[in-house]
Amino acid sequence: METTREEAKQLAHDETVNALNQLLEKNYDAEQGYKNALLDTDNDRLKTYFKRQAASRSQNANELDKAIRDLNATPVQSGSTEGAIHRTWMDFKTAIVGKDDEAILEECIRGDKAAVSEYKEVLENENYLHETKDVVRYQLNGIQNTLDTIKKLEDIVD
Helix, strand or coil, X not given: CCCHHHHHHHHHHHHHHHHHHHHHHHHHHHHHHHHHHHHHCCCHHHHHHXXXXXXXXXXXXXXXXXXXXXXXXXXXXXXXXXHHHHHHHHHHHHHHHCCCHHHHHHHHHHHHHHHHHHHHXXXXXXXXXXXXXXXXXXXXXXXXXXXXXXXHHHHHHC
16 A cells, blocks of 8 residues: 555656646647648748757657657647638648748737746646656747747737
8 A cells, every 4th residue: 555655746747747747738739830830831940040949849749759658658749629620721821822921920929828837837736746747848939939929029020
């Protein structure tokens, strides 16, 4: 029979793995979203930027995958159903309305705002294992910087 301390440790482990897997899914979704944005714009500066962001989200995914494996758990292998549905909707909207750099940047902003919110929730939760928070904090800073840059790009594209 497990003691209360062992149960609490197992619960913290399971909750941490679940939270990291959710962030991993979010990064898979963001990577694919940036790849789609890359294809949807004709602006060379934006293409270069979106390519870098897709690579950055891939790196985040690799780091999260490793953190989950370090906890002797199994990482998710793909993005969320919600992300796939959103990309399908954006493809449909783009086909009807046309490719508009401002609209593409707005969707990137929306996605990154949601990611920042999820990352902050993970950092604020005291139940999650402390050793994983450095990776989460580092990635959050990167996503916040991306969000600030995209907002500036949106002002330039207007």
